[in-house]
Amino acid sequence: MKLKPLYDRVVVKKIELETATPGGIILPDSAKEESQFAEVVAVGEGKLLNNGQIVPLKVKEGQKVLISKYAGSDVEINGEEYTILKEEDILAIVED
Amino acid sequence: MKLKPLYDRVVVKKIELETATPGGIILPDSAKEESQFAEVVAVGEGKLLNNGQIVPLKVKEGQKVLISKYAGSDVEINGEEYTILKEEDILAIVED
Amino acid sequence: MKLKPLYDRVVVKKIELETATPGGIILPDSAKEESQFAEVVAVGEGKLLNNGQIVPLKVKEGQKVLISKYAGSDVEINGEEYTILKEEDILAIVED
Amino acid sequence: MKLKPLYDRVVVKKIELETATPGGIILPDSAKEESQFAEVVAVGEGKLLNNGQIVPLKVKEGQKVLISKYAGSDVEINGEEYTILKEEDILAIVED
Amino acid sequence: MKLKPLYDRVVVKKIELETATPGGIILPDSAKEESQFAEVVAVGEGKLLNNGQIVPLKVKEGQKVLISKYAGSDVEINGEEYTILKEEDILAIVED
Amino acid sequence: MKLKPLYDRVVVKKIELETATPGGIILPDSAKEESQFAEVVAVGEGKLLNNGQIVPLKVKEGQKVLISKYAGSDVEINGEEYTILKEEDILAIVED
Amino acid sequence: MKLKPLYDRVVVKKIELETATPGGIILPDSAKEESQFAEVVAVGEGKLLNNGQIVPLKVKEGQKVLISKYAGSDVEINGEEYTILKEEDILAIVED
Numbered sequence: 183m184k185l186k187p188l189y190d191r192v193v194v195k196k197i198e199l200e201t202a203t204p205g206g207i208i209l210p211d212s213a214k215e216e217s218q219f220a221e222v223v224a225v226g227e228g229k230l231l232n233n234g235q236i237v238p239l240k241v242k243e244g245q246k247v248l249i250s251k252y253a254g255s256d257v258e259i260n261g262e263e264y265t266i267l268k269e270e271d272i273l274a275i276v277e278d
Numbered sequence: 279m280k281l282k283p284l285y286d287r288v289v290v291k292k293i294e295l296e297t298a299t300p301g302g303i304i305l306p307d308s309a310k311e312e313s314q315f316a317e318v319v320a321v322g323e324g325k326l327l328n329n330g331q332i333v334p335l336k337v338k339e340g341q342k343v344l345i346s347k348y349a350g351s352d353v354e355i356n357g358e359e360y361t362i363l364k365e366e367d368i369l370a371i372v373e374d
Numbered sequence: 375m376k377l378k379p380l381y382d383r384v385v386v387k388k389i390e391l392e393t394a395t396p397g398g399i400i401l402p403d404s405a406k407e408e409s410q411f412a413e414v415v416a417v418g419e420g421k422l423l424n425n426g427q428i429v430p431l432k433v434k435e436g437q438k439v440l441i442s443k444y445a446g447s448d449v450e451i452n453g454e455e456y457t458i459l460k461e462e463d464i465l466a467i468v469e470d
Numbered sequence: 471m472k473l474k475p476l477y478d479r480v481v482v483k484k485i486e487l488e489t490a491t492p493g494g495i496i497l498p499d500s501a502k503e504e505s506q507f508a509e510v511v512a513v514g515e516g517k518l519l520n521n522g523q524i525v526p527l528k529v530k531e532g533q534k535v536l537i538s539k540y541a542g543s544d545v546e547i548n549g550e551e552y553t554i555l556k557e558e559d560i561l562a563i564v565e566d
Numbered sequence: 567m568k569l570k571p572l573y574d575r576v577v578v579k580k581i582e583l584e585t586a587t588p589g590g591i592i593l594p595d596s597a598k599e600e601s602q603f604a605e606v607v608a609v610g611e612g613k614l615l616n617n618g619q620i621v622p623l624k625v626k627e628g629q630k631v632l633i634s635k636y637a638g639s640d641v642e643i644n645g646e647e648y649t650i651l652k653e654e655d656i657l658a659i660v661e662d
Numbered sequence: 663m664k665l666k667p668l669y670d671r672v673v674v675k676k677i678e679l680e681t682a683t684p685g686g687i688i689l690p691d692s693a694k695e696e697s698q699f700a701e702v703v704a705v706g707e708g709k710l711l712n713n714g715q716i717v718p719l720k721v722k723e724g725q726k727v728l729i730s731k732y733a734g735s736d737v738e739i740n741g742e743e744y745t746i747l748k749e750e751d752i753l754a755i756v757e758d
Numbered sequence: 759m760k761l762k763p764l765y766d767r768v769v770v771k772k773i774e775l776e777t778a779t780p781g782g783i784i785l786p787d788s789a790k791e792e793s794q795f796a797e798v799v800a801v802g803e804g805k806l807l808n809n810g811q812i813v814p815l816k817v818k819e820g821q822k823v824l825i826s827k828y829a830g831s832d833v834e835i836n837g838e839e840y841t842i843l844k845e846e847d848i849l850a851i852v853e854d
Contacts (some may be wrong), residue, residue, distance in 0.1 A: 183343065188336055193370065199759070214337055216831035217842075224370075225357040227336075234331050235810050240764055248761065248833055248842070255312035255323070257344055261804070266313075266344070266369045272762055273842045274761040274769065274800075279391070281440065289466065293459040320466075323432070330427050351408035351465055353440055362409075362440070362465045369413055375485070377536065382555040385562065390477055419528070426523050447504035447561055449536055457563045458505075458536070460475075471582070473632065473658040476624055481658065508659075513657075515624070524618050543600035543657055545632055554632070554657045567679070569728065569754040573669050573722055577754065608754075613718070639696035639753055641728055650697075650728070650753045663775070665824065665850040704850075707816070714811050718825055735792035735849055736825055742791065746793075746824070746849045 183259055190269045192241060194220035194249060195262070199276065217273060218251045223264060237267045246276040259264035285367045286325035287296040288337060289314035290345060295372065298302055303333070313369060314347045319360060337367045375451055382421035384433060386412035386441060387454070391468065407466060409469045410443045415456060431461045436465040471547055478517035480529060481558060482508035482537060483550070485526045487564065505561060506539045528555045531554040574613035574653045576625060578633060579631055583660065601657060602635045603636070607648060623653045628660035629659040663739055670709035670749045672721060674700035674729060675723045675742070679756065697753060698731045703744060726756040765804035768817060770796035770825060771838070775852065793849060794827045799840060808844045816843050816851055822852040 187191050201221045222245045228236040241247060255266030281289050318341045324332040337343060350363030357367045377385050391411045413436045420428040433439060446459030473481050487507045510533045516524040527533060542555030569577050606629045612620040625631060638651025640649045665673045680697045702725045721727060733740040734747030763771045777796045786841030798821045804812040830835060 184283060184373045186373055188365070188368055191369060197336065218835050228324040229806075230325075230806050231810050232328050234327055234329070234333050235811070237806065237810050248831075250831060255344075257313050257369075269764070272764055273762040273767060273833075277760045277762055280469045282469055283466045284461070286462055287465060326421075326429065328424050330423055330425070330429050351411050351440075351442060353465075376565045378565055379562045380557070380560055383561060422517075422525065424520050424527050426519050426521070447536075447538060449505050449561075472661045475658045476653070476656055479657060518613075518621065520616050522617070522621050539589055543632075543634060545601050545657075557582050568757045570756040570757055571751070572752055575753060580691075596746050616712050616719065618711050618713070639728075639730060641697050641753075664853045666770050666853055667849055667850040669820075710805075710813065712808050712846070714807050714809070717818060735826060737793050737849075 185224055185257070185259065185264065185266065187224055187226040187266055187275070190239060191226045191266055192239065192269050193224040194247065194254075195223055195266065196265060199246070203230065213258045216237070216258045217248050220247055220249050220265065221245070221278065222247055225269075235252050237262060241269060241275065243270055248273045248276055250265075264278055281320055281353070281355065281360065281362065283320055283322040283362055285322045285332075286335060286367065287322045287362055288318060288335065288365050289320040290343065290350075290361050290363065291319050292316045292361060293342070295342070312347055313344050315359065315372065316343055316345050317341070318343055321365075325365070337365060337368055337371065344369045344372055376448070376457065377451065377458065379416055380460055381418045382431060383429075383458055384431065384452045384461050384464065385416040385449045386416060386439065386446075386457050387411045387415055388457060389436065389438070390410040398399065401402055408443055409440050411468065412439055412441050412457065413437070414439055419461070433461060433464055433467065439443075440468055473512055473545070473547065473552065473554070475512055475514040475554055477514045477524075478527060479514045480527065480557050480560065481512040481536065482529060482542075482553050482555065483511050484503055484553060485534070485549050491556070498510055498521045500562055507564065508535055508537050508553065509533070510535055513557075517557070529557060529560055529563065536561045569608055569641070569643060569650070571610040571650055573610045573620075574623060575610045575650055576606060576623065576653050577608040578631065578638075578651065579607050580604045580649060581630070582592065583630065587645055600635055601632050603660065604631055604633050604649065605629070606631055608639065609653075613653070625653060625656055625659065632657045632660055636640050665704055665739065665744065665746070667704055667706040667735070667746055669737060670700060671706045671746055672749055672752065673704040674718065674727065674734075674745050674747065675703050676700045677726070679726065696731055697728050698754045699726065699756065700729050700745065701726055705749075709749070710750060720754065721749060721752060728756055730739075730752045761800055761833070761835065761840065763800055763842055765801045765802045765812075767814065767842055768798060768845055768848065769800040770823065770830075770841050770843065771799050771807040772841060773822070775822065783841060792827055793824050794854070795852065796823055796825050796841065797821070798823055801845075805845070817845060817848055817851065817854045824849045824852055 225239050228238040250271045253271035254265040321335050324334040346367045349363040349367035418429050420430040444464045445463035446457040485520050513527050516526040538559045541559035542553040582642040609623050612622040634655045637655035705719050708718040730751045733751035734745040791832050823828040826847045829847035830841040
């Protein structure tokens with residue numbers, strides 16, 4: 183079973199991230215109270231504008247992102263928990 | 279008696295879903311507090327934009343969807359309970 | 375005396391509906407807490423868009439509809455009670 | 471002294487209405503809690519749209535209308551009380 | 567010192583009005599709780615629309631108007647008190 | 663150090679104003695509770711409209727203005743206090 | 759690990775600023791209650807308008823800015839704390 187989000191919605195899976203320093207120490211990256219790391223699992227076809235145009239989303243499947251912590255709705259599929267939110271609630275893409 | 283929703287409204291019937299794992303164990307899929315599985319029963323003609331254009335909806339009759347739990351209005355027809363909501367309150371299409 | 379609603383407003387008369395099953399049992403159709411059956415008595419000329427265009431309404435005089443229960447304003451004309459609401463507060467047309 | 475309303479505003483005078491039945495009985499027409507009968511005394515030049523266009527109003531001087539009860543502002547001119555409201559707060563034109 | 571209002575703002579001076587009846591009796595005109603008579607002292611260049619167009623205002627310097635009582639901001643210049651408000655908070659022009 | 667406001671923002675310095683009457687008496691001009699005199703220190707490039715157009719501001723550096731008292735954010739630079747607000751929170755230009 | 763903000767979002771690092779007077783005295787610059795100095799670390803591709811157009815942002819990486827104090831969401835990456843906010847919550851660019 184698979185979720186195919188509509189329009190500008192995105193399915194993500196919440197994750198924890200950490201960073202290795204050059205000296206080899208592992209620092210936990212910490213999304214503060216208002217934010218949360220996540221991985222993009224599926225993206226909608228695009229945002230429906232007032233003029234009827236569909237604008238494709240910027241985020242891609244597999245990208246790591248930082249999202250607004252309380253944005254979106256949770257769902258459990260095949261024993262895994264996912265969050266569905268609008269792309270505008272994604273704050274940034276996290277690059278290595 | 280049949281409901282024909284107007285514009286971007288959709289009639290759905292709330293359902294429960296479960297998934298069979300490869301090993302044969304049945305896991306109940308669980309829409310969390312904010313969401314609910316449903317089957318699309320009827321769809322409106324399309325969303326009326328500010329420029330007067332009607333944009334056809336993406337969801338189709340018979341599709342399984344995940345909806346915002348508290349969206350829409352309930353009605354009972356022929357002894358069956360339905361929910362009428364706007365397409366923007368449908369979070370994702372659920373595919374097998 | 376007659377009411378002629380303006381723009382996208384519609385005059386309806388609230389009604390109760392029931393359905394006869396094939397086996398002949400009469401089931402009361404039940405609009406739940408948030409909704410209410412009604413019959414369309416008069417419709418406005420159309421919705422005024424931001425670009426000045428008037429878009430004719432979809433509902434027609436005589437149709438049975440399901441409306442948001444608390445939408446609109448009540449008025450009593452010739453001893454009969456009516457409700458005036460906007461077409462966007464009509465959820466669906468009810469067809470036999 | 472005379473009031474000339476601006477744009478989509480309308481000056482009305484609140485009234486009570488009644489209807490004579492064919493059998494000659496007089497039934498008081500009753501605007502329920504949310505509504506009120508009134509007579510149009512003066513109308514503005516038209517609604518200013520976002521594109522700068524002025525759209526003439528639908529209601530005319532002398533028409534009887536049903537208005538939202540709490541809409542508009544009251545004023546007393548020459549010992550008579552009037553209400554100034556926007557045309558969108560007029561629910562319907564009342565025709566004989 | 568002089569105030570030159572910006573865009574769709576208008577400077578007014580609040581006044582009291584009265585009307586002489588044909589029989590010569592003076593009736594105080596009374597703006598009710600929500601409204602207030604005023605005289606236009608200065609008008610802005612026009613309303614800035616979303617498309618960048620400036621639409622000149624309808625009210626002119628010297629006109630008597632009826633305004634929403636609690637609209638606008640007060641200021642005292644040269645010992646005189648004025649109110650600055652948007653033209654959309656002017657309900658009507660008062661003509662003799 | 664200098665502040666360069668973005669888009670339709672304006673940097674002002676709050677001031678007190680007074681007016682000399684022809685007879686030579688000095689009257690303090692008094693912005694009432696909701697308003698405040700100020701001098702424009704820097705202006706943004708212009709307002710960004712929905713269509714992507716930038717519309718230059720009307721106010722100029724050095725002008726005296728009347729602003730909404732509680733609008734904007736305060737900042738202290740080089741020991742001097744400034745307020746940054748949007749041009750739409752400037753009520754009027756004050757001319758001598 | 760690096761944050762790449764989406765659309766009109768900007769990543770900043772909050773800082774304290776001070777100014778040397780000509781006489782050599784160091785004055786702490788003080789963003790008052792509602793504001794906060796920061797340095798721009800990364801900027802999104804541009805603001806998505808209603809017509810589908812992307813408008814590039816005005817602020818650039820490395821600029822010092824004044825932001826609304828409570829705007830945006832905090833995140834900790836590699837042991838450093840950052841804030842992600844929309845460009846419209848940046849009040850001004852701070853130039854030397």
